[in-house]
Amino acid sequence: MREVETMTGMVIRVSPVGEMDKRLVILTRERGKITAFARGSRRPGSPLMAVSRPFAFGQFSLYEGRDSYTLRSAEIINYFDALSLDMEGTCYGSYFLELADYYARENMDGTGLLKLLYQSIRALLKPALKNQLVQRVFELKAMVLNGEYTEKPPCPVSDSAGYTWEYVIASPAEHLYTFTLTEPVLEEFSRCVEINKKRYVDRDFHSLEILQTMTGGKVLK
Structure with missing residues (x-):
């Protein structure tokens, strides 16, 4: 009998397989x-139906195979259901899943990236925080x-934007979303993150393209 492994994680990608199965990342x-x-x-009434969807976070019980795992059961702590009520928030969250998928690797310690992803999706549900700020903090920390x-912003900025850059670099995920920025400072900070991203990230993201359409081009890709 195969041994069951229990892992803490979040579903970041889902695709259908055959008539009744799903492939999860x-x-x-x-x-x-x-x-x-x-x-x-995908079978009606399956106990795995609810847990096999993006954003589901919790404990997953799995059997290990040669190249993949088989999901036995899951105890979900947070489905982030409230996100589904906000189309723009859902798109931002989907982008976070895409970027996490881009950076994550097999057989690595996923603690830091998983904490960042979880805290960032929670931050999207806070009305006091602008989605653009959450996006830029998430991108830089990832x-x-x-x-x-770089230790300092990649272009000249105000003291406030420079301090924001340094704060995000140094802070743990749990303390990242404890501040707001004025619009001018947010624009400066966003410009710096975008410069850094173009320097290191070599792909486009489908969710950002959707956000571009929704926001009339206000979200930078």
Whole structure:
């Protein structure tokens, strides 16, 4: 009998397989990015139906195979259901999942990226925080975790924008979303993050293209 492994993680990508199954990509604390098949999860009444969807965060019980895992069960702590009521917030969250998928690797310690992803999606649900600020903080911190950043902003900025850059680099995920910025400072900070991203990130993201359309081009890609 195969041994069951339990991992803490979040579903970051889902695709249908055959008539009744789903292929999940899960960012886990213990093993980084893994692929798991949820057998029968598209069948009405399947206990795996609800847990096999993007943003589901919790404990996943899995059987390990040669190239992938098979999902046995899951205890979900947070589905982030409130995000589905906000189309723009859902698009931002989907982009965060895409960027996490881009940076995550198999058999790595996924603790830092998983914490960042979880806290960032929570931040999208806070009315006091602008989605653009959450996006830029998430992007910069994801690049920091991958070692793709400069200690100082990559272009001349005000003291406030410079301090914001340094604060995001130095702070743990739990303390990232404890501030707001004025519009001019947010624009400066966003410009710096975009410069850094163009320097290191070599792909486009579907969710950002949708956001471009929704916001009339206000979201930078």
